[in-house]
Amino acid sequence: xxxxxxxxxxxxxxxxxxxxxxxxxxxxxxxxxxxxxxxxxxxxxxxxxxxxxxxxxxxxxxxxxxxxxxxxxxxxxxxxxxxxxxxxxxxxxxxxxxxxxxxxxxxxxxxxx
Amino acid sequence: xxxxxxxxxxxxxxxxxxxxxxxxxxxxxxxxxxxxxxxxxxxxxxxxxxxxxxxxxxxxxxxxxxxxxxxxxxxxxxxxxxxxxxxxxxxxxxxxxxxxxxxxxxxxxxxxx
Numbered sequence: 001x002x003x004x005x006x007x008x009x010x011x012x013x014x015x016x017x018x019x020x021x022x023x024x025x026x027x028x029x030x031x032x033x034x035x036x037x038x039x040x041x042x043x044x045x046x047x048x049x050x051x052x053x054x055x056x057x058x059x060x061x062x063x064x065x066x067x068x069x070x071x072x073x074x075x076x077x078x079x080x081x082x083x084x085x086x087x088x089x090x091x092x093x094x095x096x097x098x099x100x101x102x103x104x105x106x107x108x109x110x111x112x113x
Numbered sequence: 114x115x116x117x118x119x120x121x122x123x124x125x126x127x128x129x130x131x132x133x134x135x136x137x138x139x140x141x142x143x144x145x146x147x148x149x150x151x152x153x154x155x156x157x158x159x160x161x162x163x164x165x166x167x168x169x170x171x172x173x174x175x176x177x178x179x180x181x182x183x184x185x186x187x188x189x190x191x192x193x194x195x196x197x198x199x200x201x202x203x204x205x206x207x208x209x210x211x212x213x214x215x216x217x218x219x220x221x222x223x224x225x226x
Binding site: 004009033035040041042043044045048090092099102103105106 | 147155157159164202204206213217
């Protein structure tokens with residue numbers, strides 16, 4: 001079974017702090033993704049990566065950056081956290097096939113105060 | 114412009130009856146469709162998928178129907194069980210945008226014993 005592990009289940013940060021969300025997958029998947037889930041808005045794609053050191057913007061990249069230094073690890077960075085970034089953040093991975101389902105982690109609930 | 118829509122935020126059915134969850138899309142380039150199920154405090158998990166070359170795919174109690182001319186798909190659960198109570202997300206992808214899925218807002222299904 002594919003395991004996608006997000007380092008924190010719950011985080012509380014202050015406005016203006018730099019925040020790192022970490023994600024690791026153990027199945028040698030090529031593709032990794034960061035989504036955020038908000039009530040009534042579904043899952044929205046923030047950033048994704050098809051390979052090491054490669055990144056592409058999703059639908060809502062503003063205020064975020066990412067890092068993929070190793071194939072198994074994909075980090076989401078909030079450069080200066082704001083209250084509107086309070087959300088559930090979900091990491092996912094797939095192999096390099098276009099019709100492969102996403103394998104999600106259990107999410108990180110981030111609260112910015 | 115929301116490309117994948119689930120117009121019913123919630124659905125309640127009696128145990129043993131059929132649950133029908135609906136999803137509409139606008140982008141004719143989508144050629145692969147997936148349903149995910151999400152329990153509280155967990156990440157979404159893949160449930161069932163369908164390629165645009167098919168109009169039906171069945172897996173046990175779950176069947177997905179695709180009507181390409183109407184740009185509509187539905188998930189049927191028969192018979193519904195209390196353990197099916199969860200949020201269901203419809204997602205769509207295109208082979209021209211490998212691995213990048215667009216999600217609907219989700220439908221919360223409650224199956225009453």
